[in-house]
Amino acid sequence: MRVLDYLELSSQLHRAGIGTAHDQQVEAIERARDAGADVEVVTSPWPDGDPVEGLTNGLRGRGFLADVDVVHLNLIGPASLALARHAKRTDTPLVLHCHVTSEDFRESFRGSTTIAPALRRYLRWFYSQADLVITPSEYTKRRxxxxxxxxxxxxMSNGIDFGSVADHADYRDEYRERFNLDGVVMFAVGSVFERKGLTDFCEVAERTPYDFAWFGTVDSGPQASPTVRKWTQHPPENVTFSGWVDDKPGAFGAGDVFFFPTKEENQGIVVLEAMACGxxxxxxxxxxxxxxxxxxxxxxxxxxxxxxVEALHRLADDPDLRERLAENARETAAExxxxxxxxxxVATYEGLLS
Structure with missing residues (x-):
């Protein structure tokens, strides 16, 4: 069984949660193959990953696209739409992975809330083409x-790649010194959006004496919302916005309490990563x-x-509570x-083929 697991705009999305989810899918399938499953995964729709080769093959009558048994798509743009239509024409089982809803699109960048209702209508039509839609949670399924x-x-859970954050403790001193962090540090990881709870993060920080750090990309172009500009350009004295960091484990190593007041998630891979780090x-x-x-x-x-505020105070003052929650969080992440x-x-693909 050969599966195309494709993420449109993958080079632009490697820093985003969608990129992480796709990378974990590919790794998960490869681990299943290593465990004996009869499955091969490719990430490019072109034969051998080369569009020139695809064009050559097409001109020779052998087909422009890679020969696969299942098409699994992770985005909703024009390339994904074209591949979805191709899968339907060739009677190839089509899996559409829902990483985008109109609800989690809101408050992401300038104008996103205005666009969200039209996006909902498009998503209703787009996802309805699938032989199966996979969502990261029952909550998103109900949506x-x-x-x-x-x-x-x-x-189906997005899962967690423990190896991606396994050495977080090795970065602790370096990252705390780099960003001038001290004491019990409250932190978040991910792109800085209002939908992720930016205003709450900053206003809660203003009510406490602790250092707060948000590790993740900050939009500075015209797409950046006024709220993002306000808080990142004039943050509270105890809040640091790091911008993009090359070593993700460093973000988890530097912080002590993961504070994530996000308003909407389909699952929240970053929470599982924090839990995996204890x-x-x-x-x-x-x-x-x-x-x-x-x-x-x-x-x-x-x-x-x-x-x-009360929860952060409790955790800052009670090391035993921090350790108890951390130990249970590790067990949750392991699931x-x-x-x-x-x-x-693999069982899903086999079911579609049978």
Missing amino acids: LEAYPVTAPIRA KPCVLRDIPVFREYFEDGHDCLLCETREEM HSLERVGEEL
Whole structure:
């Protein structure tokens, strides 16, 4: 069985959660193959990954695109649409992976909230073409069913690549010194958007004496929202925005409490990464986190800024609580191994082919 697992704009999205999710899919499938599954994964639609070779093959009557048994697409743009239409024409099983909803598109960049209703209509049509839509959570599955998307939908965790953050502790001193961080550090990781809880992050920081750090890309072009410009150009005295960092483990090594007041997620790979590093987590109480995490067991879930401030104070003052949450968080992250994801993906492909 040969699978095309394709991410449109992969070179531009390697820093984004979609890029991480796609890379983990590929790694999960390769681990399944190493464990004995009869599966091969390719990431380019062109034969041997070469568009020139594809053109040559097409002119010789052998087909422009790679010969695969299943097409698995991760984005919603024109190249993905063309491949989806090709899969339908050639009767090749088509899997569309939902990383984008109109809800999580809001408050991402300038104008995104205005565009979101039109995007919802497009996504309803686009995802309905699939033989199967995969969502990272039951929460996102329910979202799509309400659009309504008419294709079958299955929830499947994005998983966590433990190797990508395994050496986080080795970076701790270097990153804390580089960004002038001291004491119990509250931190977030990922691109800086208002949808990720930027205003809450900064206003909570203003009410506490701790150092806060947000490791991730900050948009500075015309697409940057006024809110992002406001907070990143004039942050509270105890808040640091690092911008992009080359060593992701360094971000997790530098911080002590993962503080992620995001308003909307389809799963939240970054939370699993923090948990894999044994970081106690303070999260906004949103439905998708209730699906995967348990308040007071592997995280603290908060609805208001007041609750967030109180939770951060509790963790800063109580090392035993930090360690208890951290240990349980490691166990939660272990339930999302790429080996398990690979088994589920291969079984899904086989079911479509049969």
